[in-house]
Every structure is written in structure tokens, then in C-alpha cells.
Amino acid sequence: MQLQDILYSQGFGTRRICAGLVAQGHVSIAGQVVDDPAADLATERLRFTVQGTEWPFHEKAYLLMNKPAGTECSQKPSAWPSIYTLLPAALRQRPRRGAAPGVQAIGRLDQDTTGMLLLSDDGVFIHRMSSPKKHVPKVYEVTAAHDVTPAQVEELLAGVVLNDDPRPVRAAAAEVTDGKRLRLVLTEGKYHQVKRMVAAVGNQVEALHRSQIGGLALPADLAPGQWRWLDAEELKLLE
Numbered sequence: 293m294q295l296q297d298i299l300y301s302q303g304f305g306t307r308r309i310c311a312g313l314v315a316q317g318h319v320s321i322a323g324q325v326v327d328d329p330a331a332d333l334a335t336e337r338l339r340f341t342v343q344g345t346e347w348p349f350h351e352k353a354y355l356l357m358n359k360p361a362g363t364e365c366s367q368k369p370s371a372w373p374s375i376y377t378l379l380p381a382a383l384r385q386r387p388r389r390g391a392a393p394g395v396q397a398i399g400r401l402d403q404d405t406t407g408m409l410l411l412s413d414d415g416v417f418i419h420r421m422s423s424p425k426k427h428v429p430k431v432y433e434v435t436a437a438h439d440v441t442p443a444q445v446e447e448l449l450a451g452v453v454l455n456d457d458p459r460p461v462r463a464a465a466a467e468v469t470d471g472k473r474l475r476l477v478l479t480e481g482k483y484h485q486v487k488r489m490v491a492a493v494g495n496q497v498e499a500l501h502r503s504q505i506g507g508l509a510l511p512a513d514l515a516p517g518q519w520r521w522l523d524a525e526e527l528k529l530l531e
């Protein structure tokens with residue numbers, strides 16, 4: 293693949309800008325400047341540096357973010373900074389055929405919810421991970437306002453009716469981890485689902501953190517506000 297096309301595919305700007313970046317000597321590979329925009333390179337395991345920033349080539353982007361509190365998952369947030377501002381511009385600009393550019397969050401977390409968020413530019417993956425039919429389990433760590441009672445846990449497991457749907461929604465698993473702390477596993481993603489389910493059993497969510505999606509847990513070393521690429525093994529855990 294030509295170097296200018298590689299840069300374009302990774303979100304470094306229009307084809308013209310990418311050709312210019314290369315021709316002007318802003319791109320290097322293994323410490324050597326490559327200034328021919330048409331230089332033909334194998335993309336497998338390719339790493340290149342653009343204006344001092346090293347970048348690993350990825351045909352598709354699969355990312356994991358630890359969402360901090362006080363951020364919105366929308367591209368056009370209404371009151372809080374968007375989680376997309378935590379990503380480098382290239383990830384927000386990656387061209388996508390037939391879709392808006394850039395990676396997209398898979399599902400949304402509330403402004404005050406923290407934890408695990410997946411982002412991708414692969415439409416098939418986004419659809420698979422967000423399809424209600426797939427029932428991908430998601431683990432939520434709830435801090436409730438009051439001690440969670442065994443009766444509340446039973447009700448969450450048996451199913452509660454939320455005001456927009458006559459069919460009860462139930463937790464796939466629910467366990468009290470410590471007094472006011474509850475671990476809930478849900479396989480669907482209705483609007484404010486955890487908060488509404490906990491309210492429906494007579495308690496209230498004070499803090500909410502998503503700790504796992506499918507077989508993949510949020511790594512302890514990924515601090516709030518940080519993101520990283522997912523590797524092939526981690527992607528397997530999401531299948």
C-alpha cells in the first residue's frame with residue numbers, strides 16, 4: 293500500500309494532506325524519514341511516526357476506553373465534554389465508506405457512569421456488539437444509596453417492569469458484594485437501565501461503573517480517561 297494511502301486510511305487527513313506530510317519529510321519508519329508518498333509498504337505490523345507521534349497501522353480500529361465521570365458519549369454533547377475529545381484526532385477522522393468518519397462508541401454510558409467502553413470503526417463489529425439479539429453480557433458495579441436487601445436482589449433476578457415496556461426486564465445475575473454494593477449482569481441495554489431497575493426495587497444508584505463486557509474485563513492499569521487498542525486475544529473474548 294502506498295504510504296500516502298496508509299496515512300489517509302489511518303485518519304491523518306485528506307489524500308492531499310497525507311501526500312504533503314510525506315513529501316515534506318514529516319513521516320518516518322524505524323527512525324528513517326520516508327519522503328516518497330508513493331513508497332509501497334507492507335502494512336502488517338507497520339509502525340510509522342508522523343510529526344513525532346508513533347502510530348501502529350490498524351486496518352480497523354478496535355479500542356477500549358475507561359470512561360471518566362463527567363463526560364458524554366455523544367459526538368455533540370449537551371453539557372459535558374465528549375469522550376471523543378479523549379482520542380487523538382486521527383481516530384476521530386478515520387475515513388469510513390458510507391458512514392460518518394472516525395470510531396464510534398458501542399452503546400452509551402451516562403454522563404456520571406464510569407468504566408468500560410468499546411469503540412470501533414468496523415460496522416459489522418459495532419452491529420454485532422450492540423445487537424439486542426446477541427445478548428452480550430455486561431457487568432455493572434453499583435453503589436446504592438441504601439443497603440441492598442436479599443428481597444431486592446431476588447426482584448432484580450425475577451424481573452421488574454420499567455415504565456416504557458410492559459415486559460419485565462431481569463438481571464442475568466445479581467449479587468451483593470458489600471452492603472450497598474451490588475454487581476449486576478445485564479444482557480440488554482435499555483436507556484438508564486441499571487438506574488431504573490434499581491429504582492424499581494426501591495433503592496437508588498449513587499455511583500455506577502461498568503467493569504466487563506462479554507469475557508473481557510476492564511484492565512486495572514487503564515486509568516479513567518485512558519484508551520488503548522484491543523489486541524486479537526482480547527477481541528476473541530468479545531466473540
Ligand code: URA
Pocket residue numbers: 400401402403405483484485486487488500
Ligand atoms: N444503565 C444506566 O442506568 N446507566 C448507564 O450508564 C449504563 C447502564
